[in-house]
Amino acid sequence: MPASPFTPGKQSSECAARLGHVTTPHGVFQTPVFMPVGTQATVKGVTPDNLRDIGAEIILANTYHLFIRPGHELIREFDGLHKFMAWDRPILTDSGGFQIFSLRELRELAKITEEGAAFKSHLDGSPLFLSPEDAIMVQEALGSDIMMCLDTCIPYPATRNEAAKATALTARWAGRCRAAQNRETGQLLFGIVQGGMYTDLRRQAIDELQEIGFDGYAMGGLSVGEPKDLMLDITEQTAAMMPRDYPIYLMGVGTPEDLVEGVWRGVDMFDCVMPTRNARNGMLFTSTGKVVIKNAQYRRDQRPVDESCSCYTCRNFSRAYLRHLYMAHEVLAANLNSIHNLHYYVGLLAGIRKAIAEDRFKEFRRDFYANRC
Amino acid sequence: MPASPFTPGKQSSECAARLGHVTTPHGVFQTPVFMPVGTQATVKGVTPDNLRDIGAEIILANTYHLFIRPGHELIREFDGLHKFMAWDRPILTDSGGFQIFSLRELRELAKITEEGAAFKSHLDGSPLFLSPEDAIMVQEALGSDIMMCLDTCIPYPATRNEAAKATALTARWAGRCRAAQNRETGQLLFGIVQGGMYTDLRRQAIDELQEIGFDGYAMGGLSVGEPKDLMLDITEQTAAMMPRDYPIYLMGVGTPEDLVEGVWRGVDMFDCVMPTRNARNGMLFTSTGKVVIKNAQYRRDQRPVDESCSCYTCRNFSRAYLRHLYMAHEVLAANLNSIHNLHYYVGLLAGIRKAIAEDRFKEFRRDFYANRC
Numbered sequence: 001m002p003a004s005p006f007t008p009g010k011q012s013s014e015c016a017a018r019l020g021h022v023t024t025p026h027g028v029f030q031t032p033v034f035m036p037v038g039t040q041a042t043v044k045g046v047t048p049d050n051l052r053d054i055g056a057e058i059i060l061a062n063t064y065h066l067f068i069r070p071g072h073e074l075i076r077e078f079d080g081l082h083k084f085m086a087w088d089r090p091i092l093t094d095s096g097g098f099q100i101f102s103l104r105e106l107r108e109l110a111k112i113t114e115e116g117a118a119f120k121s122h123l124d125g126s127p128l129f130l131s132p133e134d135a136i137m138v139q140e141a142l143g144s145d146i147m148m149c150l151d152t153c154i155p156y157p158a159t160r161n162e163a164a165k166a167t168a169l170t171a172r173w174a175g176r177c178r179a180a181q182n183r184e185t186g187q188l189l190f191g192i193v194q195g196g197m198y199t200d201l202r203r204q205a206i207d208e209l210q211e212i213g214f215d216g217y218a219m220g221g222l223s224v225g226e227p228k229d230l231m232l233d234i235t236e237q238t239a240a241m242m243p244r245d246y247p248i249y250l251m252g253v254g255t256p257e258d259l260v261e262g263v264w265r266g267v268d269m270f271d272c273v274m275p276t277r278n279a280r281n282g283m284l285f286t287s288t289g290k291v292v293i294k295n296a297q298y299r300r301d302q303r304p305v306d307e308s309c310s311c312y313t314c315r316n317f318s319r320a321y322l323r324h325l326y327m328a329h330e331v332l333a334a335n336l337n338s339i340h341n342l343h344y345y346v347g348l349l350a351g352i353r354k355a356i357a358e359d360r361f362k363e364f365r366r367d368f369y370a371n372r373c
Numbered sequence: 374m375p376a377s378p379f380t381p382g383k384q385s386s387e388c389a390a391r392l393g394h395v396t397t398p399h400g401v402f403q404t405p406v407f408m409p410v411g412t413q414a415t416v417k418g419v420t421p422d423n424l425r426d427i428g429a430e431i432i433l434a435n436t437y438h439l440f441i442r443p444g445h446e447l448i449r450e451f452d453g454l455h456k457f458m459a460w461d462r463p464i465l466t467d468s469g470g471f472q473i474f475s476l477r478e479l480r481e482l483a484k485i486t487e488e489g490a491a492f493k494s495h496l497d498g499s500p501l502f503l504s505p506e507d508a509i510m511v512q513e514a515l516g517s518d519i520m521m522c523l524d525t526c527i528p529y530p531a532t533r534n535e536a537a538k539a540t541a542l543t544a545r546w547a548g549r550c551r552a553a554q555n556r557e558t559g560q561l562l563f564g565i566v567q568g569g570m571y572t573d574l575r576r577q578a579i580d581e582l583q584e585i586g587f588d589g590y591a592m593g594g595l596s597v598g599e600p601k602d603l604m605l606d607i608t609e610q611t612a613a614m615m616p617r618d619y620p621i622y623l624m625g626v627g628t629p630e631d632l633v634e635g636v637w638r639g640v641d642m643f644d645c646v647m648p649t650r651n652a653r654n655g656m657l658f659t660s661t662g663k664v665v666i667k668n669a670q671y672r673r674d675q676r677p678v679d680e681s682c683s684c685y686t687c688r689n690f691s692r693a694y695l696r697h698l699y700m701a702h703e704v705l706a707a708n709l710n711s712i713h714n715l716h717y718y719v720g721l722l723a724g725i726r727k728a729i730a731e732d733r734f735k736e737f738r739r740d741f742y743a744n745r746c
Contacts, residue, residue, distance in 0.1 A: 042698060042705045048689070070697040074673060078691070086689040280704075300447060316421070316459040318451070324414065324443045331418045331653075331707050 005188055005215050006031075006247045006268075014362040016239060016266030019353060022216070022247050024090040024145035025186045026082060029057035031247060031268035032356075034259060034349045035092060036342050037276065040065050041075075041085045044276045045338030048087045053312065054343045055350065057089060058145070060271045063138050064096035067130065068121050072141035080143020092271070093144035095135045095177075097192070098220070098252065101153035112152055114169070132176040136189075140182055148218065149177040151192040156226040163196035170194045170220075171208035178212050188215035190249060193238060196221060197230060202238045210243055217242050218249035219267075223258075232261050239266035256285060256348055260365055263352050275345045279337035282326045285344040289372045291319070293337070298323045311343035312336075378561055378588050379404075379620045379641075387735040389612060389639030392726060395589070395620050397463040397518035398559040399455060402430035404620060404641035405729075407632060407722045408465060409715050410649065413438050414448070414458045417649045418711035421460045426685065427716045428723065430462060431518075433644045436511050437469035440503065441494050445514035453516020465644070466517035468508045468550075470565070471593070471625065474526035485525055487542070505549040509562075513555055521591065522550040524565040529599040536569035543567045543593075544581040551585050561588035563622060566611060569594060570603060575611045583616055590615050591622035592640075596631075605634050612639035629658060629721055633738055636725050648718045652710035655699045658717040662745045664692070666710070671696045684716035685709075 009019030020031045036043045036051065039062045043051060051059065061081055066072060078084040081091055100117045104110040110119035116131030130138075135150035151170045154163050174191045181189055191209035195201035202219075209217060219238050222231050235250060242248050249269035250262050259270055275285065284291040286306035291298070293305075304314035305322065313322070313336040325333035355364035382392030393404040409416045409424065412435045416424060424432065434454055439445060451457040454464055473490045477483040483492035489504030503511075508523035524543045527536050547564045554562055564582035568574035575592075582590060592611050595604050608623060615621050622642035623635050632643055648658065657664040659679035664671070666678075677687035678695065686695070686709040698706035728737035 040697075040701045040703060041694070042703050045704045047685070047705065047708065049685070069701060070672070070693070074693065074697075077673060078675065078693070084691070084694055086694075299443070300450060302451065312420070312422070318457070320443070320447065320451070321414070321457055321459075324447075328413045328415075328442060330413060330415050331704060332415045332420065334704050335420065335708065 002213055002215055004246050006245065008245070010357055010359070012356050012361050013359055015264045016236075017263045017352075017356050017361050018266065018268070019356050020247070020268060022268075024058075024188060026088060026090045026145050029090055030353060032263045032349055032352055033057060033269050034345045035060045035269065035271040036346070037271055037273045038085070038087075039273070040069070041081055043338075043342070045279060045334040046276075046342065048085070050312070050339055051087070051342070054339065055346045056342065058092060059087060059089070060092045060094060061142065061144065062094050062096070062099065063135060063142065063148075064094070064099035064130075066142060067096065067138050068123060068128070072138040075143075076141040080141070082143060090145040092146040093139045093142050093148065094251075095139070095148040095150045095192075096130055097148075097151040098153050100130070101155075105155055112169070114172075116150070132173040133180040136177050136180040140185060140187065143185075144187060146188045146190055146216065147181070148190050149174045149192055149214075151194060151220050153224065154194055154196040154221045156197065156224045158196050160198055160201075163194075163198050163201055167194045167196070167201045167205050171205060174209055174214075175212050178214070190214055190216040190218050190247075192218045192220040192251070193242070194221050195238070197226060197234055199234065199237045202234070203241055206238075206241050206243075214246070216247040216249060218251050220251050222250065223253045231258075232265065235262060235267065236265040242266075256345070259345070259348060260352065260368055263356075264361070264365065270349075275341035276338050279341040280334045282333070282337065284322075284337060285341050287371055293319065293323050293326050295323075305340055306344070309340065309343065309347075311340050313340040313343075375586055375588055377619050379618065381618070383730055383732070385729050385734050386732055388637045389609075390636045390725070390729050390734050391639065391641070392729050393620070393641060395641075397431075397561060399461060399463045399518050402463055403726060405636045405722055405725055406430060406642050407718045408433045408642065408644040409719070410644055410646045411458070411460075412646070413442070414454055416711075416715070418652065418707040419715060421458070423685070423712055424460070424715070427712065428719045429715065431465060432460060432462070433465045433467060434515065434517065435467050435469070435472065436508060436515065436521075437467070437472035437503075439515060440469065440511050441496060441501070445511040448516075449514040453514070455516060463518040465519040466512045466515050466521065467624075468512070468521040468523045468565075469503055470508075470521075470524040471526050473503065474528075478528055485542070487545075489523070505546040506553040509550050509553040513558060513560065516558075517560060519561045519563055519589065520554075522547045522562065522564050522587075524567060524593050526597065527567055527569040527594045529570065529597045531569050533571055533574075536567075536571050536574055540567045540569070540574045540578050544578060547582055547587075548585050551587070563587055563589040563591050563620075565591045565593040565624070566615070567594050568611070570599060570607055572607065572610045575607070576614055579611075579614050579616075587619070589620040589622060591624050593624050595623065596626045604631075605638065608635060608640065609638040615639075629718070632718070632721060633725065633741055636729075637734070637738065643722075648714035649711050652714040653707045655706070655710065657695075657710060658714050660744055666692065666696050666699050668696075678713055679717070682713065682716065682720075684713050686713040686716075
């Protein structure tokens with residue numbers, strides 16, 4: 001087993017929640033953590049300076065998108081993503097597995113074989129191929145701090161047989177990823193636990209990945225259409241089976257409620273496009289629930305989006321102004337809304353960490369729900 | 374004559390260029406100055422913090438657009454634009470005359486009578502009316518530091534008779550604007566010199582406006598399709614006739630070259646959408662000419678847009694990254710390009726002021742042209 005990059009901190013006495021920190025080539029980040037998503041080497045609508053102001057300690061970028069545009073060879077010439085996008089803190093790169101899964105599900109544009117994933121570019125339809133070895137090679141060119149193994153995501157619903165086959169293939173690919181990795185770069189590599197909604201397959205996946213040995217372990221294939229209760233059950237059961245001396249990452253999840261529940265169940269790391277995507281659609285997260293900024297009720301509203309928020313947007317601008325920008329299709333609407341929503345997500349995790357440190361996460365969770373109208 | 378808000382500084386020994394400053398309710402700005410355009414109560418693609426970093430001392434907003442959306446009464450509830458858009462430095466509001474002119478020229482959506490301008494909203498076609506008195510009332514609600522009289526812009530080409538009629542109407546409207554103004558707000562009011570390409574009409578307009586007495590004088594109806602040489606000739610001749618103890622403002626102009634030539638001919642104030650509009654279209658201004666960022670030649674270019682530029686964009690990002698953002702349709706492209714172009718324009722005027730202070734504007738102007746490829 002590799003030495004773990006994870007240093008555990010305080011363990012909640014109330015639930016599986018815990019503090020910790022992860023050490024990477026570009027520094028340390030605290031857990032539990034939310035990672036803003038920078039799909040195309042930019043977190044949509046914000047600058048790196050905004051991200052630092054917001055308190056983001058690590059961001060995520062996408063192997064699939066950057067492989068297609070501008071290409072990993074170009075980013076290699078910049079010695080990686082950090083210099084290319086002017087972000088000097090840790091970066092995690094998703095492997096592309098989920099994007100290829102989405103292509104396959106939605107548009108039948110991808111085909112999975114033992115060798116890897118054949119797919120068509122979403123830009124121009126040109127045929128492309130990504131093997132597990134390619135996924136590592138691309139992520140090494142990107143120079144991310146945490147690389148993810150190429151995986152095959154399992155749709156919901158899926159038969160046990162389908163899930164078992166995909167889980168086994170993901171494990172074989174994980175072995176190939178680990179073998180292909182250049183250990184001298186210092187980049188961490190996480191394995192992805194698939195298994196669909198079958199806990200025995202999740203258990204088997206964990207065993208197989210641990211056998212190979214990774215620097216962290218992620219749960220994939222959740223929030224793919226299954227009921228919320230089932231998602232949380234699988235998260236809880238899988239997290240409980242995962243090696244607790246390594247970081248535990250729940251991929252692509254989710255709502256503020258999902259983050260609170262994920263931490264409660266032992267998850268250390270999260271990412272989701274929701275704060276930035278919803279921001280561009282005018283949906284703002286607040287401590288008392290959602291604000292749909294285009295609603296007429298905010299037309300003359302001189303209050304900030306969230307009166308308890310300290311972000312740049314809330315310190316300077318009213319709901320009425322944000323509504324005006326949104327209705328007028330101004331670029332600044334996307335900027336200010338994204339700053340607010342990311343601040344909310346990053347701040348939520350900071351609040352959770354403080355509550356765990358004071359061993360009152362149960363009270364925090366109760367108040368979190370009580371405050372929502 | 375009202376006391377002038379303009380304090381003249383050094384006069385160039387080489388040309389009509391001069392330094393000065395203008396005192397407004399929200400502070401002083403140095404001249405010659407470029408005013409970034411914030412049509413809809415936001416300078417497109419940048420935050421107020423960005424504008425301060427860039428060094429913008431005054432911005433412009435549009436009466437026409439804000440009258441239609443969100444409405445001046447809403448902005449009045451915020452005690453004006455400054456609080457609404459979180460900008461605490463001076464704001465000049467255009468009167469709406471040019472927008473109504475554009476509606477009339479392009480889509481026959483406006484009709485000018487002695488009483489004022491009847492026009493249809495560009496948003497929903499609803500019929501609206503703006504008299505000179507309305508234009509002042511709206512700008513008082515907006516609380517701008519400098520208000521502009523409602524004017525009737527003259528197309529190019531126009532017959533002498535057409536130009537004379539419009540110039541006379543603009544003068545009558547100017548009198549009504551001045552009479553309608555509440556002098557207790559401290560807001561300044563500028564008159565607009567029309568006259569088309571007829572210098573005797575420009576002379577007549579200046580005389581009539583001076584008779585009424587304003588806090589500053591603007592040249593309107595330039596850069597409306599006339600040849601560049603003619604624009605500069607009319608600017609030179611008109612500026613020479615204008616009262617030099619008040620600020621002289623050339624409306625809606627122009628390219629970097631136009632600014633250099635305008636200052637040379639005695640202009641103190643400029644505004645133009647070019648830096649922000651071109652930024653969104655991927656056209657960047659530099660000390661050595663234009664950069665069209667989508668061009669393949671920049672694909673691997675690790676240099677900043679302008680190696681002599683100190684803006685946030687040039688300090689942190691390469692041409693290759695900006696090209697990637699532009700090709701990927703990322704919001705950040707508009708942000709970073711707008712920051713750069715506005716910094717270029719504001720910085721160009723700062724450089725011009727320094728050159729005038731050192732009485733070497735002629736040398737500055739020569740170098741400005743020599744550096745452009």
